[in-house]
Amino acid sequence: xxxxxxxxxxxxxxxxxxxxxxxxxxxxxxxxxxxxxxxxxxxxxxxxxxxxxxxxxxxxxxxxxxxxxxxxxxxxxxxxxxxxxxxxxxxxxxxxxx
Amino acid sequence: xxxxxxxxxxxxxxxxxxxxxxxxxxxxxxxxxxxxxxxxxxxxxxxxxxxxxxxxxxxxxxxxxxxxxxxxxxxxxxxxxxxxxxxxxxxxxxxxxxxxxxxxxxxxxxxxxxxxxxxxxxxxxxxxxxxxxxxxxxxxxxxxxxxxxxxxxxxxxxxxxxxxxxxxxxxxxxxxxxxxxxxxxxxxxxxxxxxxxxxxxxxxxxxxxxxxxxxxxxxxxxxxxxxxxxxxxxxxxxxxxxxxxxxxxxxxxxxxxxxxxxxxxxxxxxxxxxxxxxxxxxxxxxxxxxxxxxxxxxxxxxxxxxxxxxxxxxxxxxxxxxxxxxxxxxxxxxxxxxxxxxxxxxxxxxxxxxxxxxxxxxxxxxxxxxxxxxxxxxxxxxxxxxxxxxxxxxxxxxxxxxxxxxxxxxxxxxxxxxxxxxxxxxxxxxxxxxxxxxxxxxxxxxxxxxxxxxxxxxxxxxxxxxxxxxxxxxxxxxxxxxxxxxx
Numbered sequence: 126x127x128x129x130x131x132x133x134x135x136x137x138x139x140x141x142x143x144x145x146x147x148x149x150x151x152x153x154x155x156x157x158x159x160x161x162x163x164x165x166x167x168x169x170x171x172x173x174x175x176x177x178x179x180x181x182x183x184x185x186x187x188x189x190x191x192x193x194x195x196x197x198x199x200x201x202x203x204x205x206x207x208x209x210x211x212x213x214x215x216x217x218x219x220x221x222x223x
Numbered sequence: 224x225x226x227x228x229x230x231x232x233x234x235x236x237x238x239x240x241x242x243x244x245x246x247x248x249x250x251x252x253x254x255x256x257x258x259x260x261x262x263x264x265x266x267x268x269x270x271x272x273x274x275x276x277x278x279x280x281x282x283x284x285x286x287x288x289x290x291x292x293x294x295x296x297x298x299x300x301x302x303x304x305x306x307x308x309x310x311x312x313x314x315x316x317x318x319x320x321x322x323x324x325x326x327x328x329x330x331x332x333x334x335x336x337x338x339x340x341x342x343x344x345x346x347x348x349x350x351x352x353x354x355x356x357x358x359x360x361x362x363x364x365x366x367x368x369x370x371x372x373x374x375x376x377x378x379x380x381x382x383x384x385x386x387x388x389x390x391x392x393x394x395x396x397x398x399x400x401x402x403x404x405x406x407x408x409x410x411x412x413x414x415x416x417x418x419x420x421x422x423x424x425x426x427x428x429x430x431x432x433x434x435x436x437x438x439x440x441x442x443x444x445x446x447x448x449x450x451x452x453x454x455x456x457x458x459x460x461x462x463x464x465x466x467x468x469x470x471x472x473x474x475x476x477x478x479x480x481x482x483x484x485x486x487x488x489x490x491x492x493x494x495x496x497x498x499x500x501x502x503x504x505x506x507x508x509x510x511x512x513x514x515x516x517x518x519x520x521x522x523x524x525x526x527x528x529x530x531x532x533x534x535x536x537x538x539x540x541x542x543x544x545x546x547x548x549x550x551x552x553x554x555x556x557x558x559x560x561x562x563x564x565x566x567x568x569x570x571x572x573x574x575x576x577x578x579x580x581x582x583x584x585x586x587x588x589x590x591x592x593x594x595x596x597x598x599x600x601x602x603x604x605x606x607x608x609x610x611x612x613x614x615x616x617x618x619x620x621x622x623x624x625x626x627x628x629x630x631x632x633x634x635x636x637x638x639x640x641x642x643x644x645x646x647x648x649x650x651x652x653x654x655x656x657x658x659x660x661x662x663x664x665x666x667x668x669x670x671x672x673x674x675x676x677x678x679x680x681x682x683x684x685x686x687x688x689x690x691x692x693x694x695x696x697x698x699x700x701x702x703x704x705x706x707x708x709x710x
Contacts, residue, residue, distance in 0.1 A: 132588055141542060141587040142549070142564075143580055144572030153581055156642055160585065163643060164531035168597070170605055177603030178610060180433050180463065181419040181659020182684070187462040201326050205553035216551055217563045 329426020
């Protein structure tokens with residue numbers, strides 16, 4: 126579980142699905158603690174009754190007409206795939222053998 | 224004709240229209256210049272002279288047939304390498320997208336093509352636009368053309384350096400916390416970040432979606448208006464696109480100057496600002512006074528919270544946006560993985576550079592269970608306070624005058640080991656993104672090292688026409704963006 130004043134770097138890297146080297150873990154932990162300490166002022170602001178801003182102007186759902194429009198061909202859609210076979214993207218096996 | 228590559232887009236447009244020059248002569252001048260100086264500047268990730276010459280030939284044919292596509296027909300424009308251009312590579316400055324080819328045009332690119340611009344190069348940048356010096360590129364460092372031992376700013380450092388060096392006439396960049404305005408200032412050119420949603424983000428690789436905006440980097444404010452005219456406007460392909468009529472930005476530039484009320488936010492002139500930059504900005508203020516503008520001191524009391532708010536929100540959004548680079552459908556795939564989860568971990572660990580990893584970790588942390596309310600939600604609330612500060616100030620004034628960056632360009636390597644000192648490069652620009660406002664960096668002189676300095680003008684939401692005419696009043700007289708480095 127994440128610590129109180131330190132970042133549990135393994136836990137966070139696991140959430141982010143990034144493999145870090147030991148040097149990176151050490152460096153980032155120290156730097157992020159420094160950065161978060163610099164942000165202490167955030168905790169001192171009175172935000173009671175203040176609405177959060179997610180976007181600079183109010184946004185609502187934007188609906189499109191449900192009509193068929195030209196899209197990518199299979200070839201175009203797969204053009205950047207790292208591995209493909211029979212018009213599909215190849216990935217490592219996900220389901221365990223029975 | 225000498226030095227076509229250093230003229231403004233507006234001047235070149237007139238020369239093209241009158242038939243004094245051809246689009247081929249113009250692009251040849253830019254190509255020759257680039258081939259002479261690029262080994263010092265390293266602004267481009269890729270450029271293609273042959274393709275550019277072929278496009279220019281088409282421009283000349285159109286024009287001689289009386290079918291010119293308008294004032295930008297034949298003007299060379301370079302694109303920051305995170306804006307999709309069909310059939311071209313798109314690295315975002317990252318090794319994780321080393322082999323990616325854009326399958327479609329960004330809306331702004333489609334519009335530039337409709338306007339006949341010659342898209343002629345892909346510009347270096349900090350990886351995924353995270354940085355203030357372009358040193359976070361996964362490919363190369365770009366030099367500041369005014370002193371090649373210094374950084375060009377970032378993250379649109381390649382775009383700004385190329386405009387300053389005469390390697391293109393104009394460029395597009397993107398700005399999430401200052402990434403157009405800060406490098407424009409450090410390279411002595413004009414950089415505009417439009418209001419949030421004015422330019423479609425369709426085809427812009429996302430960094431922080433509630434902050435990102437595309438904008439032009441040019442030599443003059445007039446050129447900035449020309450480019451904005453081409454790329455602004457509502458787009459059904461971007462659900463955050465702003466619905467409004469687009470005025471004629473160039474026509475309104477030269478409307479009679481009004482006695483504008485201009486605000487000086489006192490928090491932007493406190494300690495930390497280089498005294499030479501303060502002096503140069505004060506000269507700009509004196510100019511506006513002499514033009515009959517009223518100068519009013521205003522206060523934006525939550526200014527010192529912009530940095531923490533930004534570095535909570537932007538990394539949080541980035542950690543979510545960059546989850547797509549998982550090595551499955553596109554992007555680098557590790558050859559070391561044995562299973563599908565390992566594929567994510569290893570592909571991302573190998574493909575991302577240190578600053579991107581640092582921000583993904585920071586963003587993941589502030590969104591993680593137990594910290595969401597303390598950091599993310601709280602930062603969103605303080606964002607409201609920051610925006611309200613501006614709206615309050617705009618009850619008194621038409622626009623604000625501030626510095627762009629607390630210092631001029633620093634030396635390559637000087638801050639690259641210390642993320643926090645790098646983050647402080649953007650303290651005067653971040654709030655503008657948080658509040659969704661338009662901001663423009665206009666060159667306003669040089670410091671004692673002969674390095675360029677910019678002034679920032681901040682306008683009211685979606686009032687780019689007014690902001691540009693205020694900026695043009697200064698720029699049309701001073702034209703510091705038309706001064707050139709010796710390379």
